[in-house]
Amino acid sequence: MSSSVSRKRVRKDPATRRAEIVDAAAAIALAEGLECITLRRIGEELDVRPGLISHYFPAVDDLVAEAFGSAASGELDTLLPLDRAGDTPLRHMARFLARTVGDDYDAISRLWINARHLSRYRPVLRDRVAGQEAAWRGRLEGLIKEGVAAGEFRTDDPLVAAIQILVVLDGLGAHANSAGTPDRPPAVIRLAATTAERELGLPPDTLASHPRP
Numbered sequence: 001m002s003s004s005v006s007r008k009r010v011r012k013d014p015a016t017r018r019a020e021i022v023d024a025a026a027a028i029a030l031a032e033g034l035e036c037i038t039l040r041r042i043g044e045e046l047d048v049r050p051g052l053i054s055h056y057f058p059a060v061d062d063l064v065a066e067a068f069g070s071a072a073s074g075e076l077d078t079l080l081p082l083d084r085a086g087d088t089p090l091r092h093m094a095r096f097l098a099r100t101v102g103d104d105y106d107a108i109s110r111l112w113i114n115a116r117h118l119s120r121y122r123p124v125l126r127d128r129v130a131g132q133e134a135a136w137r138g139r140l141e142g143l144i145k146e147g148v149a150a151g152e153f154r155t156d157d158p159l160v161a162a163i164q165i166l167v168v169l170d171g172l173g174a175h176a177n178s179a180g181t182p183d184r185p186p187a188v189i190r191l192a193a194t195t196a197e198r199e200l201g202l203p204p205d206t207l208a209s210h211p212r213p
Helices: 014-032 039-046 050-056 060-079 089-099 103-118 123-149 158-176 191-199
Strands: none
Touching: 014 039, 014 050, 014 060, 014 103, 039 050, 039 060, 060 089, 060 103, 060 123, 089 123, 089 191, 103 123, 103 158, 123 158, 158 191
């Protein structure tokens, strides 16, 4: 009698399986780029047939958009969490900007550059990028409005201030991910904080003086 026992695959509920597929695709997007997401590749990562992946995502463009959305939403919740209880808007702004410096943020910046380029040719991804950009603007504008209400920030237009800060962060991300870019001087690294201080009526170095995460 054979001692071998055939192993049965664990059947996962649809929501769990779908989340597993998206997580695997998001990890590949961050490490290698959105172009590397294919039904076959995700199947190999999860040790399942590509047909199972296509059951949940018949079009690979839908999976690419979902992977980007998952990674970008996770970034937003990490950098600008909705739960801001127990701390001041000024401290949250300082933490946010501190977290946008370093290798981890450079990786997500690279994904944004990748997504914006591909979205020119992929309508589903284009819609997802636009949605994420709106979410970022809204979250940062909300933080600035809280700061104005608390008397910590001074600006006549929180939305414009938020957009200016985000535009600087986008530019710094592109700069950091350009081939052959030299080390960034301290003044360049602090450019987003300098912009925020100017737009929010804060004295120079106010944001740097608050605790880092």
